[in-house]
Amino acid sequence: MDYNLLQQKFSHIFDNELIVEISKKGIFKNFKKDDIIIDIDQPLNFIPLLLVGDIKIIREDDDGNEILIYFLEAGETCTMSLTCCLGIAKSKIRAVAEKDSSLIMIPVDNMQKWFDSNASWRNFILQSYQIRFEEMLEAIDSLAFMKMDERLYKYLKNMAMIDESNTIFIKHQDIAEDLNTSRVVISRLLKKLENERKIKLGRNKIVMI
Structure with missing residues (x-):
């Protein structure tokens, strides 16, 4: 095998x-x-x-x-x-x-x-x-050269590509650790991306739009 x-x-x-x-x-x-x-x-x-x-x-x-x-x-x-x-x-x-x-x-x-x-x-x-x-x-x-919100969105796109799915199951804290920032910053920027209709937030999951 x-x-x-x-x-x-x-x-x-x-x-x-x-x-x-x-x-x-x-x-x-x-x-x-x-x-x-x-x-x-x-x-x-x-x-x-x-x-x-x-x-x-x-x-x-x-x-x-x-x-x-x-x-x-x-x-x-x-x-x-x-x-x-x-x-x-x-x-x-x-x-x-x-x-x-x-x-x-x-x-x-x-x-x-x-x-x-x-x-x-x-x-x-x-x-x-x-x-x-x-x-x-x-x-x-x-x-x-990239702002944190741009880095975050690029990170999410990479995760979606790796998982071969538009739905990413991940905690805000895990993203913060990967990007070397705080959970509060990530949560705020995720909400910003949701308001821009780039993503949709759920419980421990993010849907790419």
Whole structure:
């Protein structure tokens, strides 16, 4: 079943020989919503390939304030963990399951070996770096140039796209933590967006209009 899931998610990316290798060398793990998959300062000797679910990647400052950097979706990997693995460093990020998720953990030795020997793996890693780099630039632009209501609306649109639904089930406090602001600010701005007829508010849910 694990091999079939790998083939389903990655057959358009990896050659069959590599999929077989991944199914043999990788470690399959399941996580529940809100489980911490990778924590800050955790030594990393593997990289995650996401098979099912969504994961949010978070940075934390010295005071414990968190900010969302980007989301991982099925078929993707976290390039920040790649960087830590290659440099034999501790994790600089926290990876949290946004919903129930299944992953396969690739040992760092295999990651490096396949990068040298397998073109499909090498292309996947390089493309992943490019995608994550663009997302990080987008996150920086949002922080530097966008007002909080614009950041909030962009965040909601991204959540709706990830969930593939116009209805987002989330608490105001959770949004506030992801955007590194207060619940009061988020509640006020959500009401503003509702008055502008961009969203409709419900109990622990938001409907995109």
